[in-house]
Amino acid sequence: MNTTRTIVRLLGASALCIGFVTSALAADKVDDAALRTAAGDYFEVIPSAVPAVKGNAVTHEKVELGKMLFFEPRISSSALISCNTCHNLGMGGDDNLETSIGHGWQKGPRNSPTVFNAVFNIAQFWDGRAADLKAQAKGPVQAGVEMASTPDRVVTTLKSMPEYIEHFKKAFPGEADPVTFDNMAKAIEAFEATLITPSSRFDQFLEGNDVILSDQEKQGLALFMDSGCASCHNGVNVGGNGYYPFGVVEKPGSDILPANDKGRFAVTHTADDDYVFRAGPLRNIELTAPYFHTGKVWDLEQAVGIMATSQLGTELDEKSISAIAAFLRTLTGEEPRIVYPILPVSTHATPKPVAMTIKN
Ligand code: HEC
């Protein structure tokens, strides 16, 4: 069954046509200059240079170390799971699973977001519970369902390999004891700051290239702004910078929004934050299916239709949904070319892998 069609049928066929879009769709041709000016009020181009990170200078040495640690399975207790397991840098920076699978084959509660451009998000995780990438990186290492290790075990592991000690010394010069859990997180943060995807076709349009987008993609952009998507999904990451209830107008079904995950409520404990989540950053969205924090939706058109009904109370027709999805696919940027790091060999002092018993 074609789910998009079904949803469109359920919603009826009337398109929301207001403001800019009315003329854009009616004419089936968009005024490029006006569209670019309107878009400039909502969105920013991804910079081509690595952004600065607060309190953590992004040096070459730190980035190289952070890359090793990102690919390092021995910071998990099984010595099998690395950050790259769930944030595969060859697959859009996530795992393309409904929800992630970690230590002992356990299924985690949420879908893995991409690490690409994560440096631009207001805070990390679907509920924003980590202030920055440095704070974030300490979480999965210790999470029982992810890497199931401890800070002590990680430090012992890293100190057991002389090559790592050298790398930490170079990355954190002048520190008496550079191999720390905190510095592991800082190095990973510095590496992640380099995982940006500039030069998407959308960015090229913002920068003045009129012919880089098709008419349909331009109509999708116009609709994205005029129907209200851009009021939550804006800024450099086209999202990732604010928190909103999932289901502002109408709660999606419990398959997509189950009652047990109340999102930001668990962070702030205020009733206003019931089922509040960070507006998904939409950069590279075509690479990161399945969608939503539950990962229940595999089809981008279907995700767009759900957003229209749940967040805007709007019924979008099939043509509008296709146009918006086509626009969203222009947000795919140039992915970083990563040379796979060669990792130091274990020594007799390296903690042995903990056998994983299957827990599901
Ligand atoms: C077992 C799978 C798994 C592993 C291993 C893992 N992650 Fe994640 N990661 C996730 C999931 C799932 C989330 C979302 C969790 C949430 O929002 O509650 C996440 C969230 C993130 C985010 C937030 C992105 C955003 O947009 O909010 C970053 C950054 C990240 N992980 C980096 C890392 C790093 C660095 C490591 C290694 C130290 C790592 N992850 C290891 C599954 C994993």
Ligand code: HEC
């Ligand atoms: C009121 C704010 C708001 C509006 C308006 C809104 N969104 Fe969202 N959007 C969110 C939130 C919050 C999420 C995260 C939902 C969750 O918890 O999974 C999200 C998630 C998404 C996702 C999935 C992201 C991912 O990585 O899985 C897509 C795609 C999306 N929105 C597109 C749209 C489109 C297209 C529109 C307009 C039709 C729109 N949104 C309107 C707040 C909004």
